[in-house]
Amino acid sequence: MPEPTTKSEPQETEQRIFEAALTVFASKGRDGARMQDIADRAGINRALLHYYFRTKQQLYQAVFAHLFQQYVNSFSESLQLDGTFGENLRDFIDRYIDYVREHQDMARLMMNENLAGGSLLGEHLAKAFATKGSPQQKMQQAIRKAVETGEIRPVCPRQTMLTIISSCAFFFLIAPTVKVMNPLAATDFDAFIEARKQHVFEVLYHGLALKGEAT
Amino acid sequence: MPEPTTKSEPQETEQRIFEAALTVFASKGRDGARMQDIADRAGINRALLHYYFRTKQQLYQAVFAHLFQQYVNSFSESLQLDGTFGENLRDFIDRYIDYVREHQDMARLMMNENLAGGSLLGEHLAKAFATKGSPQQKMQQAIRKAVETGEIRPVCPRQTMLTIISSCAFFFLIAPTVKVMNPLAATDFDAFIEARKQHVFEVLYHGLALKGEAT
DNA sequence: GTCTATATCTCGATAGAC
DNA sequence: GTCTATCGAGATATAGAC
DSSP: OOOOOSSSOHHHHHHHHHHHHHHHHHHHHHHHOOHHHHHHHHTSOHHHHHHHSSSHHHHHHHHHHHHHHHIIIIIIHHOOOOSOHHHHHHHHHHHHHHHHHHTHHHHHHHHHHHHTTOTTHHHHHHHHHHHTOOHHHHHHHHHHHHHHTTSBOOOOHHHHHHHHHHHHHHHHHTHHHHHHHOHHHHHOHHHHHHHHHHHHHHHHHHHHBOTTOOO | OOOOOSSSOHHHHHHHHHHHHHHHHHHHHHHHOOHHHHHHHHTSOHHHHHHHSSSHHHHHHHHHHHHHHHIIIIIIHHOOOOSOHHHHHHHHHHHHHHHHHHTHHHHHHHHHHHHTTOTTHHHHHHHHHHHTOOHHHHHHHHHHHHHHTTSBOOOOHHHHHHHHHHHHHHHHHTHHHHHHHOHHHHHOHHHHHHHHHHHHHHHHHHHHBOTTOOO
16 A cells, blocks of 8 residues: 555545546537536636646546547447347347446537537547447447348448437437427436337337348 | 618628527537637627627527527428328438538537537427427327327337437537548538438338338 | 727636645 | 645627727
8 A cells, every 4th residue: 555645535536527527528518618617516626627637638638538448448348249130239229328328428528529520539439449349330240240141121230320329329418308398208317218228129120120020 | 772881781790690600609519619719700800799799698599599490480381291101201301301411500509508408498499389389299290190090100209209300310410420430421421411311211111110011 | 880909807727835 | 635826818898989
């Protein structure tokens, strides 16, 4: 064990900054975010942000890079996708929605980056693919295989992948709108999420499967 | 004709401010936007922004309200949805994607507002529904009817509507990501859009239709 | 209606005490 | 490692000339 620190654990503080920064960046974007807001949310002083991460830019990039790393490592690793296409599709939808549910700020941050032009996306996406393959890549490969074996209709794997993640992620990002338009989402968002899992699977499975195959 | 103005048409200037403000707000959000950027893009001075719209807040709200008005009036009016469900679905998908294509900044602005909490969404959404019904409301009604007549499987109209707009709008908002992952989207986005229209219709139609009905 | 100049405030970042 | 105090840049907004 190292020598005792003057005050609380430094790692703990850095973690609090990370989480606070993620939340604020996710809501307001890189330029809209205020260092004061991040400091307040982390329960520390503004100057301490600059002690850990010299500039706002570096803090933003650190958060961004960390989320990508975490996404590839924790989500992708647990994906098997070695069953029938129907099993794989349900598994992916369930896990993807669960992951986004637990990492909504990450999804919002990525969307903000896209809206702002996405200058950071290129390198990180490329790196994620180069290492172990992203969850999307895995599922896309499963779609391609199912098309080749004739398990599903001859759809474009890329378009299909886009349709799946659209159906799974979009509603989180427009949650304020969804809660205005759907009573269930407003009163019990978790119940709404479970209903959505089932709906997305049913529609997409029937939409992809060959006629004659039922659920 | 009214008396001649000192310089150029005032209406023209206000319009240019509107469009410039929309683009900047759409990219950076309400707080991230800079009045200087808007003025530059509109080709005028910063002070003139305050002459037309006193504050940044008022400019933002004016742009937001105008877009809602325009959306309900121009898009909703042209929707018929009086054919078979398949015809209605294809019609909606084509028109919705075309509308978002021509109003990408509006879509981005709405997403930014959602990400920031959506405090402006409630009243405007409520007002849009109260008047003539939004395009979404119309299509949702068509889904409900098709379920009742047995034309399609007994799906939840609200969930289905969400799946349709997710599949039609999400890819515009993450265009930077899509262009990294899909070669066609990077080289010819218009061709990609047309391919997407077809894909979304096919998957969703087969996903909703009763077995035995083909395209 | 449009500009220049300026007032006022807020933000990001640093210096230095503890 | 954490704070207070402060500097300087850049932001919104206003005043006043044209």
